[in-house]
Amino acid sequence: xxxxxxxxxxxxxxxxxxxxxxxxxxxxxxxxxxxxxxxxxxxxxxxxxxxxxxxxxxxxxxxxxxxxxxxxxxxxxxxxxxxxxxxx
Numbered sequence: 726x727x728x729x730x731x732x733x734x735x736x737x738x739x740x741x742x743x744x745x746x747x748x749x750x751x752x753x754x755x756x757x758x759x760x761x762x763x764x765x766x767x768x769x770x771x772x773x774x775x776x777x778x779x780x781x782x783x784x785x786x787x788x789x790x791x792x793x794x795x796x797x798x799x800x801x802x803x804x805x806x807x808x809x810x811x812x813x
Contacts, residue, residue, distance in 0.1 A: 729772060736784040740798050743783045749797060753780035756793040 745753065757763050757780060762770035767777055772788035779785045780794075787793040 730774065733774070733779070733782070733785065737782045740782075740784045743798070744781045745783050745797055750781055753787075753794045756787070760789065760793060762789065 744750075754776065757769070757776045760769075763776065764770055768775050769779070769788055772779075774788070783798045784796050786796050
């Protein structure tokens with residue numbers, strides 16, 4: 726889990742430490758808090774991340790399969806384009 730956090734922090738830094746909008750953050754946290762893997766410590770039972778932190782980072786992806794939310798920087802988990810077709 727420490728290595729996962731270090732990798733996520735590097736991606737976040739490579740993206741300029743950009744964060745999601747308030748609406749995107751609220752949507753992500755809503756999805757997290759209703760997930761069976763979300764713990765009372767505000768962490769994910771799958772990846773161990775602190776979700777109030779992870780959900781703010783634009784480069785973050787939900788650890789569930791399939792993910793409940795994806796990153797918003799236009800690059801998917803393997804660098805594939807995830808920009809919505811409507812350009813939003």
